[in-house]
Structure formats: structure tokens, C-alpha cells
Amino acid sequence: MERQATRAAAGTRAGSAPVTLAQIARQAGVHVSTVSRALSTDEAVRGGVATETAAQIRALAEELGYQRDPAGAALRTGRSRMLGVLVPRLTDIVLATIYEGIDAAAATAGYHTVVANTGDEPELQRRRADALLARRVDGLVLGDARSDCDLVAELAHRRIPLVLVSRRLPGRVSVTTDDVLGGRLAAEHLLGLGHRRVAVVAGERYASTGVERTQGFLDAFAEAGLPVPESHVVPSRFDVPGGRAAAEHLLGLTPRPTAVFAVNDFAAVGVMAAVRDAGLTVGQDVGVVGYNDVPLAAALPVSLTSVRSPMYRMGEVAATTLVNMLDGKPGRSRRLRPTLEARASTLGG
Amino acid sequence: MERQATRAAAGTRAGSAPVTLAQIARQAGVHVSTVSRALSTDEAVRGGVATETAAQIRALAEELGYQRDPAGAALRTGRSRMLGVLVPRLTDIVLATIYEGIDAAAATAGYHTVVANTGDEPELQRRRADALLARRVDGLVLGDARSDCDLVAELAHRRIPLVLVSRRLPGRVSVTTDDVLGGRLAAEHLLGLGHRRVAVVAGERYASTGVERTQGFLDAFAEAGLPVPESHVVPSRFDVPGGRAAAEHLLGLTPRPTAVFAVNDFAAVGVMAAVRDAGLTVGQDVGVVGYNDVPLAAALPVSLTSVRSPMYRMGEVAATTLVNMLDGKPGRSRRLRPTLEARASTLGG
DNA sequence: GACCCGAGGGCAATCGTTTGCATAACCTCG
DNA sequence: CGAGGTTATGCAAACGATTGCCCTCGGGTC
Numbered sequence: 203m204e205r206q207a208t209r210a211a212a213g214t215r216a217g218s219a220p221v222t223l224a225q226i227a228r229q230a231g232v233h234v235s236t237v238s239r240a241l242s243t244d245e246a247v248r249g250g251v252a253t254e255t256a257a258q259i260r261a262l263a264e265e266l267g268y269q270r271d272p273a274g275a276a277l278r279t280g281r282s283r284m285l286g287v288l289v290p291r292l293t294d295i296v297l298a299t300i301y302e303g304i305d306a307a308a309a310t311a312g313y314h315t316v317v318a319n320t321g322d323e324p325e326l327q328r329r330r331a332d333a334l335l336a337r338r339v340d341g342l343v344l345g346d347a348r349s350d351c352d353l354v355a356e357l358a359h360r361r362i363p364l365v366l367v368s369r370r371l372p373g374r375v376s377v378t379t380d381d382v383l384g385g386r387l388a389a390e391h392l393l394g395l396g397h398r399r400v401a402v403v404a405g406e407r408y409a410s411t412g413v414e415r416t417q418g419f420l421d422a423f424a425e426a427g428l429p430v431p432e433s434h435v436v437p438s439r440f441d442v443p444g445g446r447a448a449a450e451h452l453l454g455l456t457p458r459p460t461a462v463f464a465v466n467d468f469a470a471v472g473v474m475a476a477v478r479d480a481g482l483t484v485g486q487d488v489g490v491v492g493y494n495d496v497p498l499a500a501a502l503p504v505s506l507t508s509v510r511s512p513m514y515r516m517g518e519v520a521a522t523t524l525v526n527m528l529d530g531k532p533g534r535s536r537r538l539r540p541t542l543e544a545r546a547s548t549l550g551g
Numbered sequence: 552m553e554r555q556a557t558r559a560a561a562g563t564r565a566g567s568a569p570v571t572l573a574q575i576a577r578q579a580g581v582h583v584s585t586v587s588r589a590l591s592t593d594e595a596v597r598g599g600v601a602t603e604t605a606a607q608i609r610a611l612a613e614e615l616g617y618q619r620d621p622a623g624a625a626l627r628t629g630r631s632r633m634l635g636v637l638v639p640r641l642t643d644i645v646l647a648t649i650y651e652g653i654d655a656a657a658a659t660a661g662y663h664t665v666v667a668n669t670g671d672e673p674e675l676q677r678r679r680a681d682a683l684l685a686r687r688v689d690g691l692v693l694g695d696a697r698s699d700c701d702l703v704a705e706l707a708h709r710r711i712p713l714v715l716v717s718r719r720l721p722g723r724v725s726v727t728t729d730d731v732l733g734g735r736l737a738a739e740h741l742l743g744l745g746h747r748r749v750a751v752v753a754g755e756r757y758a759s760t761g762v763e764r765t766q767g768f769l770d771a772f773a774e775a776g777l778p779v780p781e782s783h784v785v786p787s788r789f790d791v792p793g794g795r796a797a798a799e800h801l802l803g804l805t806p807r808p809t810a811v812f813a814v815n816d817f818a819a820v821g822v823m824a825a826v827r828d829a830g831l832t833v834g835q836d837v838g839v840v841g842y843n844d845v846p847l848a849a850a851l852p853v854s855l856t857s858v859r860s861p862m863y864r865m866g867e868v869a870a871t872t873l874v875n876m877l878d879g880k881p882g883r884s885r886r887l888r889p890t891l892e893a894r895a896s897t898l899g900g
Numbered sequence: 901g902a903c904c905c906g907a908g909g910g911c912a913a914t915c916g917t918t919t920g921c922a923t924a925a926c927c928t929c930g
Numbered sequence: 931c932g933a934g935g936t937t938a939t940g941c942a943a944a945c946g947a948t949t950g951c952c953c954t955c956g957g958g959t960c
Contacts, residue, residue, distance in 0.1 A: 232940085238917060238919085251938070269684075271626075274626055278917045292651060305668075316663055472850075501824065584912090587947060588948090620946055626915045628915085
């Protein structure tokens with residue numbers, strides 16, 4: 203009664219009050235618990251209701267446009283059927299694509315997702331994670347795991363179900379691409395083209411992506427008997443200015459590298475800009491390889507050779523893994539296979 | 552009791568059960584209702600509790616790490632403190648940026664947001680909107696309003712509190728940039744540079760953004776005594792291939808336009824590609840103007856002149872407007888001011 | 901000294917759903 | 931035909947927070 207009054211007072215509330223189990227029960231002439239069981243998605247529970255009764259109730263529910271109230275259900279079961287997702291930035295198309303995959307798979311499994319930006323800052327990561335947990339999400343997908351801070355360990359210790367995506371951390375369930383292999387693919391491509399003096403724009407040290415892509419790349423060159431000197435491997439931010447700054451440094455070295463591997467497409471765009479600024483031609487004078495193969499890569503004036511990673515799929519797998527863990531199944535890390543897309547930035551032309 | 556059992560069974564549940572009002576009440580030696588009032592954000596309610604008692608309770612809650620259970624609160628109040636957000640695609644940086652603004656402002660007001668992609672498809676828009684409403688969001692921010700379908704009218708009729716963002720629709724509360732003015736800015740820039748024969752890549756007909764930007768542009772040229780012929784205004788998708796296709800058509804016209812206004816930066820990138828493919832130089836032979844000024848615009852090899860729109864701010868204002876409406880205040884449409892960033896794609900060099 | 905007033909806080913109902921247990925009807929089999 | 935089992939349904943108690951109403955107590959007023 204009080205509530206109805208509140209409703210009426212707030213002029214903008216949704217019009218007709220939502221249908222409840224009780225209303226269906228009344229119309230069907232059965233008890234609300236029967237309706238609840240008939241509408242359950244759990245086969246075992248629904249089995250307790252006569253097939254015919256269940257069918258009638260479901261038809262009636264459909265007709266009345268019944269939608270389960272998540273608040274009631276959450277209160278009783280202690281589960282919200284919501285997953286929290288943390289990403290560095292949603293405006294980064296890589297993470298946005300991964301998130302789309304997460305959300306799609308979660309929706310299929312009957313979960314909604316809530317996403318938050320952390321800007322890759324430990325302080326913000328903690329605050330956002332807490333906010334999501336305050337919302338009582340059932341689990342977390344973390345797209346911003348850092349090797350240099352212990353938020354993940356802490357969450358795991360609190361027994362929060364969680365899955366890492368994009369970046370790995372030892373001992374945690376994660377879904378990533380095989381970044382070591384990806385780096386190797388880039389190296390083999392450049393080796394095949396005859397490059398002998400190369401450099402790496404290696405990304406942030408705290409991100410497994412940059413570290414492992416770099417490692418795979420260096421391994422392959424070392425195995426080919428052409429170890430890349432440390433001076434030719436520089437850390438960087440993951441964005442255009444970051445790549446540009448790193449490349450300006452590398453292009454100043456003598457002898458100048460004939461190709462640069464950037465562990466991220468945006469950094470690679472920065473590298474290309476630096477190459478142009480130095481009066482050189484991308485693909486002719488200097489080869490450039492990126493990573494992720496974002497749509498932009500193919501659309502650039504000089505199209506960018508890039509290691510393609512299945513970003514959307516990664517998100518899907520991460521979400522499915524988490525949902526399985528919530529059902530009590532053990533979580534298992536996955537590394538998806540990257541492939542290389544060769545384009546003008548290394549082939550010339 | 553049943554619930555505890557369930558908890559224990561699902562091995563992956565968060566460890567210690569969350570603190571409840573009842574626990575605080577017990578420890579503080581007061582009734583749970585007093586705790587509820589002491590912790591209320593509503594000044595009037597909190598006034599009912601002695602200042603000192605309230606302070607003690609708040610301190611204790613803090614110490615125990617109390618976090619209000621949203622399910623319990625939602626069940627009682629009928630409000631979830633969640634906002635639904637619908638966007639065409641989150642991988643579109645324009646919408647992603649707007650969404651970041653929405654989420655930030657919502658968080659400040661104590662709301663969480665849930666976002667969903669609709670791919671600009673009416674069928675999907677409806678399904679996603681229904682899914683969000685099934686989650687009992689308190690209101691919707693729609694970033695994908697189409698003038699050619701009546702979902703918005705329908706939602707409004709059901710008295711769902713809603714605010715449009717980015718795109719407008721007559722008679723609805725919306726927060727957009729002043730797109731007519733934006734188009735006019737682009738036109739005045741080109742007129743000032745001496746362009747007399749121009750063309751427009753106009754975007755989708757169902758989106759107010761494209762329509763109004765085009766209108767402002769055409770108005771300004773008409774007022775200058777240089778009306779743009781209909782043949783020089785072609786609709787397009789909002790992405791790179793869309794802009795490219797439209798531009799290929801326009802560059803085939805004789806006499807060829809000396810400048811092209813694309814109502815969206817991605818379409819503008821497509822235009823630039825088409826110009827290059829035709830063996831012409833952007834900024835020399837053909838001027839190009841985009842819209843939104845996404846970060847990429849300045850980073851392109853030939854930097855793109857673009858009408859900058861305050862995307863993040865738009866999201867913030869939209870969310871704040873919706874929250875105010877939920878508080879019973881009337882909603883009011885806003886049009887934010889765009890500005891023009893002149894760069895090499897029109898200035899040359 | 902009787903009365904009123906206001907402040908502070910307790911009581912209990914309520915939101916909608918789920919689920920362990922109780923019950924009733926029916927079936928099967930010896 | 932009755933004991934034991936199965937099947938279908940009802941009952942009621944939670945889950946946690948909010949809020950209208952009522953009670954108590956202290957102080958002020960006439």
C-alpha cells in the first residue's frame with residue numbers, strides 16, 4: 203500500500219505494475235509455489251509439476267506478459283544473475299569488442315553484465331570492483347589484470363568467482379590469445395621477408411599481453427641466430443602517442459632497424475606516424491607489424507600488417523567459463539590461436 | 552537456512568556472507584528500522600534519528616563493511632537504481648564515449664548502468680529494451696532513436712522514463728549537439744576557403760544526426776547563394792565502407808566537387824580513401840570535413856578537419872537529466888555547442 | 901498539576917520469489 | 931485389500947530493506 207502510494211507520487215514511474223507470480227496463481231487457480239515451479243528453468247524442479255498444468259501456467263504467464271522480478275529472486279536465492287566486467291577503457295575498441303562477446307555469451311546463459319572503466323589504475327580498479335560487488339554481481343570478468351598489484355589475489359582470496367580475459371596472471375583462470383605464439387608469428391613473418399635488424403615497441407610492463415608478445419618475438423629471432431639487442435626493445439603506452447614516442451627513439455638508433463613490431467595496433471599507428479615524420483616510407487624503408495587487427499588496420503592509407511586475435515570470441519569464452527564456474531564446474535584457462543594478416547606495411551606496395 | 556545450504560553447496564560463492572542491517576542493529580543495540588533510517592541518504596529520513604545515534608550506527612556500519620543489498624531495497628521500494636542504455640554499437644567510439652559519460656554521471660548520482668547493443672536494428676532494439684525492462688531498470692537512455700520506427704513512442708506510452716542521446720526525435724526529451732549548427736560550421740569553413748562546388752555524404756535517413764548536420768550545411772550554402780544540387784547529397788552508412796562507396800559516386804560526377812562534408816568521421820575516413828584511390832590528394836585536390844572529432848581524426852596521416860562534439864559531456868547531461876526525471880522533475884532537451892577543428896584535410900599541407 | 905507537543909525509536913507489514921516439508925490422491929503389487 | 935511408494939500440489943518461512951504507525955519519555959505551558 204505504501205509502495206503504491208510511492209509509485210503514484212513519482213509521476214514518471216512505469217505505468218501498470220508488473221505481473222507477479224501471485225496474479226498468475228490466482229488466475230490459474232493454483233498456488234504461487236506451483237507457478238514458480240512451472241516457470242522454473244531447472245528441469246528437475248519443473249518435473250515436479252504435472253506436464254499439463256505446467257503448460258497451462260506457462261501459457262498464461264506468456265499471455266499476461268509475466269517477467270520474473272530479479273529483485274525478488276535475488277533476495278531469495280542470493281544470486282543476482284549479473285556479471286561484473288572491468289576493463290581499462292571501453293573506448294578502446296579491443297576491449298569494447300571483447301566486452302561485446304562477454305555480454306552476448308552472458309545473455310545466452312541468462313545473465314546480464316555491468317561494465318566499468320578502470321583506466322588501468324590500481325586505485326580505480328579496487329573502487330570499481332567494490333562497486334560491482336556491492337551490486338552483488340555473481341562473479342567478475344577482469345580485462346585489466348596487472349602483474350604489479352594484488353587486487354586479483356585479494357579478490358580470489360575473498361573467494362569471488364572470477365575469470366581474467368585478454369591478460370593472464372599465473373595461477374588464475376584466464377582466457378587470452380596465445381600471445382607468445384602471436385609474437386612468434388610476427389617474427390617469422392619479418393624473418394621471411396629478410397629483416398635482420400628489428401625493434402620492438404613492447405607495451406606496458408605490467409600487462410601480460412605486451413610482455414608475452416615481446417617474448418615470443420624475441421625467442422623466434424634468437425632461435426634464428428639473430429638476437430635482438432635490449433636497446434631495441436622499448437616499453438610504451440598502448441596508444442598512438444605511446445607508439446610514436448617509442449618509435450622516435452628507435453628510429454634514432456644507428457644502424458636504424460628495418461622493421462618494428464608493436465604489440466598493439468594503436469601503438470603501431472603511432473610508429474607509422476613517426477616513420478613518416480622521419481621522412482621515411484612505411485613498408486618500403488621500415489616495415490611495421492601491429493597486434494589485434496582492429497578494423498582500422500585494414501583501412502589505413504598504408505594498410506597495417508597485424509596479428510589477428512579473436513577478440514569477440516575471447517569474450518564469449520571468458521563469460522561461458524565464468525558461468526560454468528558459478529555452476530560449480532572447475533574453470534580452465536584457454537589460449538586462443540592468433541593468425542597473421544600480411545599487408546602493405548610490411549609487404550610494401 | 553535453506554539458503555545457507557545452497558551457498559555452501561556452490562563451492563564458488565563469495566566467502567563470508569555480506570553484513571546485513573540486522574547484524575548492525577544487534578551490535579548497536581537498536582532496532583533494524585533505526586539502522587535503516589540512520590543509513591538513509593535522505594536527509595528527512597535521517598533526521599528522525601538522533602544525531603549521535605546516527606553517527607554511532609554509521610561508524611559501526613563502516614567498520615563492519617556494510618553494503619546495502621540492492622535486491623532487498625529494490626524489492627521494497629520498487630526501484631532498482633539501475634539505468635538501461637541502448638546504443639547501436641559499443642565498438643563505435645562515439646557511442647562508447649557517450650556511454651562513459653552516462654555511466655560516470657549515473658555513478659555520481661548513485662545509479663549503475665547496464666548497456667546493450669542494438670546494431671541499429673528495430674527488431675533488436677525492441678528485444679534489448681524489453682530485456683532491460685525485465686531487469687527492472689528505472690529508466691532508459693536511448694542512443695539509437697530512429698525516426699522510422701515507433702519503439703520510442705511505444706516506450707513513452709508505457710510511461711517508461713527515458714531520455715534520448717546523440718539523436719533527437721520530435722516531442723521527446725533529448726540531449727544532442729546542435730547538429731544544424733555543426734553542419735553550418737562545416738559549410739562556413741569550406742565557404743571561407745573558397746569552395747563553390749561541394750558534396751555531402753549524408754548518413755542514414757533515419758538518424759537525426761545525419762539529417763540535421765546535412766540540413767545545416769545545405770542551409771548555409773544556400774544562404775551564400777550557392778545551393779548544393781540534390782545529386783551532390785548522398786545517403787550512406789556511418790562507417791568507413793559507407794563513406795567510401797558514397798565518395799566513389801561523388802568523385803565520378805562532372806564537374807567534380809572540390810570538397811566533401813561527411814556527417815561522421817568514419818565515413819570521412821572512407822571518403823579520404825576513395826579520394827586517394829582516385830589518384831587525388833586529400834587537402835589539395837579535394838577537401839574533406841568530418842564530424843565528431845574522434846581521437847583518430849588528428850592522428851591520421853592527413854589529419855582530418857572535423858566538427859568536434861562534446862560526446863562525453865552529452866552522456867553526462869543525458870544521465871543527469873534522466874535521474875532528475877526519476878526524481879519527479881521535468882525533463883528538458885539540451886543541445887550542446889559543437890566547434891570546428893581545422894586540419895590538413897581542408898587546409899592542405 | 902494537568903495537558904500537550906515533539907523527538908526518538910520500536911513494531912510489524914510488505915515487496916516477489918524460492919524451496920523444504922507436509923499432505924492428499926492415486927497407483928502398484930503381493 | 932492394505933501397505934508402501936510415487937506424483938502433484940499446497941503451506942509457510944525465509945531473504946533484506948523500507949516505512950506508516952504507534953508508544954514512550956522528557957520538557958514546556960497555562
